Amino acid sequence: MHITAASSLAALPMASGEEKLPLIPHIPELIFGFVMLGILYAVVAKKVVPNLERAYEERRAAIEGGMEQAEQAQTEAREALEKYTAQLAEARAEANEIRETAREQGAQIVTEMRAQAQAEATRITEAAKRQVEAERQQAVVQLRTEVGTLSTALASKIVGESLEDEVRQKGIVDRFLTELESGDVRPEKVTTTGQDS
Protein backbone atom coordinates (compact mmCIF):
# COMPACT_ATOMS: atom_id res chain seq x y z
CA MET A 1 0.00 0.00 0.00
CA HIS A 2 2.77 2.32 0.91
CA ILE A 3 4.57 1.34 -2.20
CA THR A 4 1.59 2.20 -4.35
CA ALA A 5 1.20 5.49 -2.53
CA ALA A 6 4.83 6.23 -3.14
CA SER A 7 4.56 5.39 -6.79
CA SER A 8 1.48 7.56 -7.20
CA LEU A 9 3.37 10.38 -5.52
CA ALA A 10 6.27 9.73 -7.79
CA ALA A 11 3.95 10.27 -10.70
CA LEU A 12 3.21 13.78 -9.47
CA PRO A 13 4.81 16.59 -11.36
CA MET A 14 7.54 18.14 -9.31
CA ALA A 15 6.84 21.72 -8.32
CA SER A 16 10.47 22.46 -7.85
CA GLY A 17 13.68 20.88 -8.90
CA GLU A 18 14.84 20.73 -5.31
CA GLU A 19 11.82 18.80 -4.10
CA LYS A 20 12.10 15.07 -3.75
CA LEU A 21 9.49 12.48 -2.94
CA PRO A 22 7.93 13.14 0.46
CA LEU A 23 8.91 9.59 1.45
CA ILE A 24 12.59 10.14 0.80
CA PRO A 25 14.09 11.70 3.91
CA HIS A 26 15.97 14.95 3.64
CA ILE A 27 19.28 13.85 5.13
CA PRO A 28 19.94 16.96 7.29
CA GLU A 29 16.49 16.55 8.79
CA LEU A 30 17.07 12.88 9.49
CA ILE A 31 20.33 13.66 11.25
CA PHE A 32 18.80 16.58 13.07
CA GLY A 33 15.98 14.30 14.21
CA PHE A 34 18.53 12.16 16.04
CA VAL A 35 20.19 15.26 17.46
CA MET A 36 16.86 16.64 18.72
CA LEU A 37 15.91 13.39 20.35
CA GLY A 38 19.40 12.95 21.79
CA ILE A 39 19.56 16.41 23.33
CA LEU A 40 16.06 16.29 24.77
CA TYR A 41 16.66 12.77 26.04
CA ALA A 42 19.80 13.90 27.83
CA VAL A 43 17.95 16.78 29.46
CA VAL A 44 14.99 14.62 30.43
CA ALA A 45 17.07 11.71 31.69
CA LYS A 46 19.54 13.89 33.61
CA LYS A 47 17.23 16.55 35.01
CA VAL A 48 13.51 16.23 34.53
CA VAL A 49 12.87 12.59 35.36
CA PRO A 50 15.26 12.42 38.36
CA ASN A 51 13.76 15.60 39.81
CA LEU A 52 10.21 14.37 39.47
CA GLU A 53 10.99 10.84 40.62
CA ARG A 54 12.76 12.23 43.66
CA ALA A 55 9.67 14.29 44.48
CA TYR A 56 7.52 11.18 44.05
CA GLU A 57 9.82 9.19 46.30
CA GLU A 58 9.77 11.92 48.94
CA ARG A 59 6.00 12.12 48.70
CA ARG A 60 5.67 8.37 49.07
CA ALA A 61 8.05 8.42 52.03
CA ALA A 62 6.15 11.30 53.60
CA ILE A 63 2.83 9.51 53.25
CA GLU A 64 4.25 6.24 54.51
CA GLY A 65 6.05 8.07 57.32
CA GLY A 66 2.80 9.75 58.32
CA MET A 67 1.01 6.42 58.30
CA GLU A 68 3.79 4.85 60.34
CA GLN A 69 3.60 7.70 62.81
CA ALA A 70 -0.14 7.33 63.11
CA GLU A 71 0.25 3.61 63.60
CA GLN A 72 2.88 4.18 66.24
CA ALA A 73 0.67 6.68 68.04
CA GLN A 74 -2.17 4.21 67.94
CA THR A 75 0.04 1.48 69.35
CA GLU A 76 1.22 3.79 72.08
CA ALA A 77 -2.31 4.77 72.93
CA ARG A 78 -3.34 1.14 73.07
CA GLU A 79 -0.40 0.33 75.33
CA ALA A 80 -1.21 3.24 77.60
CA LEU A 81 -4.83 2.12 77.79
CA GLU A 82 -3.75 -1.41 78.63
CA LYS A 83 -1.38 -0.08 81.26
CA TYR A 84 -4.08 2.07 82.81
CA THR A 85 -6.58 -0.75 82.75
CA ALA A 86 -4.04 -3.02 84.41
CA GLN A 87 -3.26 -0.37 86.98
CA LEU A 88 -6.93 0.17 87.63
CA ALA A 89 -7.50 -3.53 88.11
CA GLU A 90 -4.48 -3.68 90.39
CA ALA A 91 -5.73 -0.75 92.41
CA ARG A 92 -9.15 -2.33 92.69
CA ALA A 93 -7.62 -5.59 93.86
CA GLU A 94 -5.51 -3.72 96.34
CA ALA A 95 -8.51 -1.86 97.65
CA ASN A 96 -10.36 -5.12 98.00
CA GLU A 97 -7.45 -6.58 99.87
CA ILE A 98 -7.23 -3.59 102.17
CA ARG A 99 -10.96 -3.76 102.81
CA GLU A 100 -10.68 -7.45 103.54
CA THR A 101 -7.75 -6.91 105.89
CA ALA A 102 -9.61 -4.12 107.62
CA ARG A 103 -12.62 -6.32 108.07
CA GLU A 104 -10.49 -9.07 109.49
CA GLN A 105 -8.66 -6.68 111.71
CA GLY A 106 -11.95 -5.18 112.85
CA ALA A 107 -13.31 -8.60 113.65
CA GLN A 108 -10.14 -9.42 115.51
CA ILE A 109 -10.30 -6.19 117.44
CA VAL A 110 -13.91 -6.86 118.35
CA THR A 111 -13.00 -10.34 119.50
CA GLU A 112 -10.09 -9.07 121.49
CA MET A 113 -12.17 -6.34 123.04
CA ARG A 114 -14.83 -8.80 123.88
CA ALA A 115 -12.30 -11.12 125.51
CA GLN A 116 -10.80 -8.19 127.32
CA ALA A 117 -14.16 -7.03 128.55
CA GLN A 118 -14.99 -10.54 129.58
CA ALA A 119 -11.77 -10.77 131.49
CA GLU A 120 -12.38 -7.41 133.09
CA ALA A 121 -15.87 -8.42 134.02
CA THR A 122 -14.60 -11.63 135.46
CA ARG A 123 -11.93 -9.77 137.34
CA ILE A 124 -14.43 -7.29 138.75
CA THR A 125 -16.78 -10.06 139.68
CA GLU A 126 -13.94 -11.91 141.36
CA ALA A 127 -12.89 -8.83 143.26
CA ALA A 128 -16.42 -8.20 144.36
CA LYS A 129 -16.78 -11.77 145.43
CA ARG A 130 -13.54 -11.58 147.36
CA GLN A 131 -14.60 -8.38 149.02
CA VAL A 132 -17.96 -9.82 149.95
CA GLU A 133 -16.19 -12.86 151.35
CA ALA A 134 -13.79 -10.72 153.27
CA GLU A 135 -16.58 -8.62 154.63
CA ARG A 136 -18.51 -11.72 155.57
CA GLN A 137 -15.46 -13.11 157.26
CA GLN A 138 -15.04 -9.88 159.08
CA ALA A 139 -18.68 -9.91 160.02
CA VAL A 140 -18.39 -13.51 161.20
CA VAL A 141 -15.37 -12.68 163.30
CA GLN A 142 -17.02 -9.59 164.66
CA LEU A 143 -20.24 -11.47 165.24
CA ARG A 144 -18.40 -14.25 166.95
CA THR A 145 -16.72 -11.80 169.24
CA GLU A 146 -19.89 -10.01 169.91
CA VAL A 147 -21.86 -13.20 170.35
CA GLY A 148 -19.21 -14.41 172.76
CA THR A 149 -19.29 -11.17 174.65
CA LEU A 150 -23.04 -11.07 174.67
CA SER A 151 -23.35 -14.71 175.68
CA THR A 152 -20.82 -14.26 178.36
CA ALA A 153 -22.54 -11.14 179.57
CA LEU A 154 -25.81 -12.89 179.43
CA ALA A 155 -24.47 -15.93 181.16
CA SER A 156 -22.82 -13.76 183.74
CA LYS A 157 -26.08 -12.09 184.37
CA ILE A 158 -27.73 -15.40 184.65
CA VAL A 159 -25.05 -16.96 186.75
CA GLY A 160 -24.50 -13.88 188.68
CA GLU A 161 -20.81 -13.58 188.48
CA SER A 162 -18.39 -12.54 185.93
CA LEU A 163 -17.35 -15.30 183.77
CA GLU A 164 -15.52 -13.14 181.42
CA ASP A 165 -11.99 -14.00 182.46
CA GLU A 166 -12.73 -17.66 182.69
CA VAL A 167 -14.45 -17.70 179.46
CA ARG A 168 -11.55 -15.98 177.91
CA GLN A 169 -9.16 -18.36 179.52
CA LYS A 170 -10.86 -21.47 178.60
CA GLY A 171 -12.07 -20.37 175.15
CA ILE A 172 -15.48 -21.73 175.95
CA VAL A 173 -17.30 -19.55 173.55
CA ASP A 174 -14.98 -20.35 170.74
CA ARG A 175 -15.24 -23.99 171.32
CA PHE A 176 -18.92 -23.75 171.50
CA LEU A 177 -19.21 -21.85 168.39
CA THR A 178 -16.89 -24.24 166.56
CA GLU A 179 -18.96 -27.17 167.73
CA LEU A 180 -22.00 -25.31 166.72
CA GLU A 181 -20.59 -24.80 163.31
CA SER A 182 -19.52 -28.37 162.92
CA GLY A 183 -22.98 -29.50 164.02
CA ASP A 184 -21.75 -31.44 167.05
CA VAL A 185 -23.86 -29.43 169.39
CA ARG A 186 -27.47 -30.32 169.93
CA PRO A 187 -29.91 -27.97 171.29
CA GLU A 188 -30.65 -30.33 174.26
CA LYS A 189 -27.02 -30.54 174.90
CA VAL A 190 -26.70 -26.80 174.87
CA THR A 191 -29.31 -26.54 177.52
CA THR A 192 -27.75 -29.26 179.58
CA THR A 193 -24.27 -28.00 179.24
CA GLY A 194 -25.62 -24.55 179.84
CA GLN A 195 -27.27 -25.93 182.98
CA ASP A 196 -24.15 -27.85 183.88
CA SER A 197 -21.84 -24.96 183.45
Next chain:
Amino acid sequence: MSMAAALGGLATLSTASGDSFETPTPAIFYLPIIGEGDWAITEQMFWGGVSVLLLSLVMVRLSAKAAVVPTKGQWMMEGFYNFARNGIARDMIGSKDFLRFVPLLFTLFALILLNNLFGILPPVMNPTTGRIGFPIAFTVVVYVVYHWVGISRKGLGGYLAGLVPPGLPGWIKGPIWVLEFITFFITRPLTLALRLFGNMFAGHMLIVLFVSAGAYFLTQGIVFQLLSVPTFIMAAAMVLFEGLVQFLQAYVFTLLAASYIAGAVADDH
Protein backbone atom coordinates in the same frame (compact mmCIF):
# COMPACT_ATOMS: atom_id res chain seq x y z
CA MET B 1 -1.88 9.68 -0.23
CA SER B 2 -4.33 8.97 -3.00
CA MET B 3 -5.77 12.38 -2.14
CA ALA B 4 -2.43 13.90 -3.03
CA ALA B 5 -2.70 12.22 -6.42
CA ALA B 6 -6.21 13.55 -6.82
CA LEU B 7 -4.94 16.98 -5.90
CA GLY B 8 -2.34 16.67 -8.57
CA GLY B 9 -5.11 15.98 -11.05
CA LEU B 10 -7.10 18.94 -9.75
CA ALA B 11 -4.10 21.17 -10.17
CA THR B 12 -3.73 20.26 -13.79
CA LEU B 13 -7.48 20.89 -14.35
CA SER B 14 -7.37 24.32 -12.79
CA THR B 15 -4.26 25.31 -14.62
CA ALA B 16 -5.91 24.11 -17.80
CA SER B 17 -8.86 26.49 -17.23
CA GLY B 18 -6.38 29.34 -17.22
CA ASP B 19 -7.04 30.55 -13.68
CA SER B 20 -4.20 30.82 -11.18
CA PHE B 21 -5.30 28.54 -8.33
CA GLU B 22 -2.29 26.46 -7.45
CA THR B 23 -3.26 23.36 -5.56
CA PRO B 24 -0.88 22.65 -2.69
CA THR B 25 1.61 19.96 -3.61
CA PRO B 26 4.10 18.09 -1.44
CA ALA B 27 6.50 20.82 -2.46
CA ILE B 28 4.98 23.09 0.20
CA PHE B 29 6.78 21.01 2.81
CA TYR B 30 10.19 21.77 1.41
CA LEU B 31 11.21 25.04 3.03
CA PRO B 32 14.94 25.64 2.85
CA ILE B 33 16.13 28.65 4.80
CA ILE B 34 19.88 28.23 4.59
CA GLY B 35 21.56 26.66 1.62
CA GLU B 36 20.13 24.71 -1.24
CA GLY B 37 19.78 21.14 -2.39
CA ASP B 38 20.49 18.02 -0.41
CA TRP B 39 22.15 19.75 2.55
CA ALA B 40 19.87 22.72 2.97
CA ILE B 41 18.82 23.70 6.48
CA THR B 42 15.05 23.69 6.45
CA GLU B 43 12.47 25.63 8.39
CA GLN B 44 11.35 22.40 10.05
CA MET B 45 14.85 21.90 11.40
CA PHE B 46 14.73 25.38 12.86
CA TRP B 47 11.40 24.75 14.54
CA GLY B 48 12.56 21.33 15.67
CA GLY B 49 15.50 22.96 17.37
CA VAL B 50 13.20 25.53 18.91
CA SER B 51 10.98 22.73 20.20
CA VAL B 52 13.93 21.04 21.90
CA LEU B 53 15.05 24.31 23.45
CA LEU B 54 11.54 25.21 24.56
CA LEU B 55 10.80 21.78 26.03
CA SER B 56 14.15 21.64 27.80
CA LEU B 57 13.78 25.07 29.37
CA VAL B 58 10.17 24.67 30.42
CA MET B 59 10.46 21.13 31.75
CA VAL B 60 13.69 21.75 33.63
CA ARG B 61 12.24 24.93 35.10
CA LEU B 62 9.00 23.28 36.15
CA SER B 63 10.71 20.25 37.66
CA ALA B 64 13.82 21.87 39.15
CA LYS B 65 12.28 22.59 42.52
CA ALA B 66 10.09 19.52 42.57
CA ALA B 67 8.83 19.18 46.12
CA VAL B 68 6.52 16.95 48.11
CA VAL B 69 3.86 19.63 47.97
CA PRO B 70 3.82 20.74 44.33
CA THR B 71 3.44 24.26 43.05
CA LYS B 72 0.93 24.89 40.29
CA GLY B 73 3.68 24.62 37.67
CA GLN B 74 5.04 21.42 39.12
CA TRP B 75 1.53 20.05 39.34
CA MET B 76 0.94 20.62 35.63
CA MET B 77 4.36 19.19 34.83
CA GLU B 78 3.54 16.11 36.87
CA GLY B 79 0.24 15.69 35.09
CA PHE B 80 2.01 15.77 31.73
CA TYR B 81 4.81 13.53 32.92
CA ASN B 82 2.46 11.03 34.59
CA PHE B 83 0.50 10.70 31.37
CA ALA B 84 3.58 9.24 29.71
CA ARG B 85 4.99 7.60 32.84
CA ASN B 86 1.90 5.85 34.20
CA GLY B 87 -0.54 6.03 31.30
CA ILE B 88 1.88 4.69 28.71
CA ALA B 89 5.12 3.27 30.14
CA ARG B 90 3.80 1.57 33.27
CA ASP B 91 0.59 0.30 31.71
CA MET B 92 2.41 -1.19 28.74
CA ILE B 93 5.66 -2.44 30.25
CA GLY B 94 4.53 -3.28 33.77
CA SER B 95 5.59 -1.81 37.07
CA LYS B 96 8.72 -3.99 37.33
CA ASP B 97 10.80 -2.71 34.41
CA PHE B 98 9.08 0.43 33.19
CA LEU B 99 11.09 3.07 35.04
CA ARG B 100 14.19 2.41 32.94
CA PHE B 101 12.32 3.35 29.78
CA VAL B 102 10.38 6.33 31.11
CA PRO B 103 12.97 8.94 30.06
CA LEU B 104 12.98 7.71 26.46
CA LEU B 105 9.21 7.35 26.20
CA PHE B 106 8.54 10.67 27.87
CA THR B 107 11.08 12.38 25.60
CA LEU B 108 9.47 10.83 22.54
CA PHE B 109 6.00 11.82 23.66
CA ALA B 110 6.89 15.41 24.51
CA LEU B 111 9.00 15.96 21.42
CA ILE B 112 6.53 14.41 18.96
CA LEU B 113 3.56 16.12 20.61
CA LEU B 114 5.03 19.61 20.38
CA ASN B 115 6.34 19.08 16.86
CA ASN B 116 2.94 17.74 15.80
CA LEU B 117 1.15 20.64 17.44
CA PHE B 118 3.36 23.03 15.50
CA GLY B 119 0.96 22.20 12.69
CA ILE B 120 -1.75 24.31 14.30
CA LEU B 121 0.32 26.64 16.47
CA PRO B 122 1.07 30.10 15.12
CA PRO B 123 3.55 31.30 14.05
CA VAL B 124 4.77 27.88 12.94
CA MET B 125 1.63 26.38 11.37
CA ASN B 126 3.62 23.51 9.97
CA PRO B 127 4.11 20.15 11.68
CA THR B 128 7.80 19.32 11.88
CA THR B 129 6.92 15.64 11.83
CA GLY B 130 5.34 16.11 8.39
CA ARG B 131 8.89 15.74 7.09
CA ILE B 132 9.68 12.05 7.06
CA GLY B 133 13.27 12.50 8.22
CA PHE B 134 12.12 13.21 11.77
CA PRO B 135 9.74 10.23 12.16
CA ILE B 136 12.43 7.98 10.69
CA ALA B 137 14.98 9.24 13.20
CA PHE B 138 12.59 8.65 16.13
CA THR B 139 11.62 5.25 14.79
CA VAL B 140 15.23 4.15 14.33
CA VAL B 141 15.89 4.95 17.98
CA VAL B 142 12.86 2.95 19.09
CA TYR B 143 13.81 0.13 16.70
CA VAL B 144 17.34 -0.11 18.05
CA VAL B 145 16.19 0.13 21.67
CA TYR B 146 13.59 -2.60 21.56
CA HIS B 147 15.77 -5.03 19.65
CA TRP B 148 18.71 -4.25 21.87
CA VAL B 149 16.61 -4.79 25.01
CA GLY B 150 15.28 -8.08 23.68
CA ILE B 151 18.67 -9.38 22.61
CA SER B 152 20.46 -8.33 25.78
CA ARG B 153 17.76 -9.99 27.84
CA LYS B 154 17.36 -13.27 25.97
CA GLY B 155 20.49 -13.47 23.82
CA LEU B 156 20.36 -13.25 20.05
CA GLY B 157 19.30 -16.88 19.58
CA GLY B 158 16.74 -16.74 22.34
CA TYR B 159 15.34 -13.50 21.02
CA LEU B 160 14.97 -14.81 17.51
CA ALA B 161 13.53 -18.11 18.71
CA GLY B 162 11.16 -16.22 21.01
CA LEU B 163 9.52 -14.55 18.03
CA VAL B 164 7.26 -17.59 17.68
CA PRO B 165 4.53 -17.72 20.32
CA PRO B 166 4.80 -20.84 22.49
CA GLY B 167 2.30 -23.68 22.21
CA LEU B 168 2.07 -23.86 18.43
CA PRO B 169 2.10 -27.19 16.55
CA GLY B 170 5.50 -27.91 14.97
CA TRP B 171 4.59 -27.65 11.31
CA ILE B 172 3.30 -24.09 11.61
CA LYS B 173 6.27 -22.75 13.51
CA GLY B 174 8.33 -22.06 10.41
CA PRO B 175 5.84 -19.88 8.54
CA ILE B 176 4.82 -18.10 11.74
CA TRP B 177 8.44 -17.36 12.49
CA VAL B 178 8.87 -15.80 9.07
CA LEU B 179 5.76 -13.66 9.56
CA GLU B 180 6.82 -12.61 13.04
CA PHE B 181 10.29 -11.79 11.81
CA ILE B 182 8.84 -9.56 9.10
CA THR B 183 6.58 -7.93 11.70
CA PHE B 184 9.38 -7.29 14.16
CA PHE B 185 12.05 -6.15 11.73
CA ILE B 186 10.18 -4.57 8.84
CA THR B 187 6.51 -3.88 9.41
CA ARG B 188 6.81 -2.33 12.84
CA PRO B 189 9.38 0.37 12.04
CA LEU B 190 7.82 1.05 8.67
CA THR B 191 4.34 1.57 10.06
CA LEU B 192 5.57 3.45 13.09
CA ALA B 193 7.35 6.05 10.99
CA LEU B 194 4.83 6.19 8.17
CA ARG B 195 1.80 6.48 10.47
CA LEU B 196 3.17 9.57 12.12
CA PHE B 197 4.48 11.08 8.93
CA GLY B 198 1.36 10.31 6.90
CA ASN B 199 -1.04 11.78 9.43
CA MET B 200 0.94 14.99 9.83
CA PHE B 201 1.59 15.31 6.13
CA ALA B 202 -2.00 14.75 5.12
CA GLY B 203 -3.40 16.92 7.89
CA HIS B 204 -1.23 19.85 6.96
CA MET B 205 -2.08 19.31 3.32
CA LEU B 206 -5.80 19.45 4.09
CA ILE B 207 -5.54 22.63 6.12
CA VAL B 208 -3.46 24.30 3.42
CA LEU B 209 -5.91 23.14 0.78
CA PHE B 210 -8.96 24.57 2.53
CA VAL B 211 -7.28 27.83 3.45
CA SER B 212 -5.79 28.40 0.02
CA ALA B 213 -9.05 27.42 -1.67
CA GLY B 214 -10.98 29.86 0.55
CA ALA B 215 -8.49 32.59 -0.24
CA TYR B 216 -8.74 31.80 -3.92
CA PHE B 217 -12.55 31.91 -3.82
CA LEU B 218 -12.40 35.40 -2.34
CA THR B 219 -10.70 36.65 -5.49
CA GLN B 220 -13.43 35.25 -7.74
CA GLY B 221 -17.09 36.18 -8.35
CA ILE B 222 -19.77 36.64 -5.70
CA VAL B 223 -20.86 33.01 -5.81
CA PHE B 224 -17.36 31.85 -5.03
CA GLN B 225 -17.00 34.48 -2.35
CA LEU B 226 -20.08 33.02 -0.62
CA LEU B 227 -18.58 29.61 -1.11
CA SER B 228 -15.42 30.73 0.67
CA VAL B 229 -17.35 30.99 3.97
CA PRO B 230 -18.01 27.24 4.38
CA THR B 231 -14.53 26.62 3.05
CA PHE B 232 -12.98 28.68 5.83
CA ILE B 233 -15.32 27.06 8.37
CA MET B 234 -14.10 23.74 7.07
CA ALA B 235 -10.51 24.92 7.44
CA ALA B 236 -11.18 25.91 11.05
CA ALA B 237 -12.80 22.55 11.69
CA MET B 238 -9.79 20.84 10.16
CA VAL B 239 -7.50 22.79 12.47
CA LEU B 240 -9.44 21.55 15.49
CA PHE B 241 -9.54 18.04 14.11
CA GLU B 242 -5.83 18.15 13.38
CA GLY B 243 -5.17 19.20 16.97
CA LEU B 244 -6.85 15.99 18.04
CA VAL B 245 -4.98 13.92 15.47
CA GLN B 246 -1.67 15.49 16.42
CA PHE B 247 -2.16 14.61 20.07
CA LEU B 248 -3.40 11.15 19.16
CA GLN B 249 -0.45 10.42 16.88
CA ALA B 250 2.06 11.44 19.52
CA TYR B 251 0.22 9.18 21.96
CA VAL B 252 0.02 6.28 19.50
CA PHE B 253 3.68 6.54 18.56
CA THR B 254 4.75 6.46 22.20
CA LEU B 255 2.25 3.75 23.07
CA LEU B 256 3.47 1.49 20.28
CA ALA B 257 7.10 2.15 21.16
CA ALA B 258 6.24 1.14 24.74
CA SER B 259 4.43 -1.97 23.55
CA TYR B 260 7.40 -3.02 21.39
CA ILE B 261 9.71 -2.55 24.35
CA ALA B 262 7.24 -4.43 26.54
CA GLY B 263 7.30 -7.33 24.08
CA ALA B 264 11.09 -7.40 24.22
CA VAL B 265 11.15 -7.17 28.02
CA ALA B 266 8.48 -9.81 28.58
CA ASP B 267 9.66 -13.34 29.23
CA ASP B 268 7.08 -14.88 26.99
CA HIS B 269 5.96 -13.72 23.61
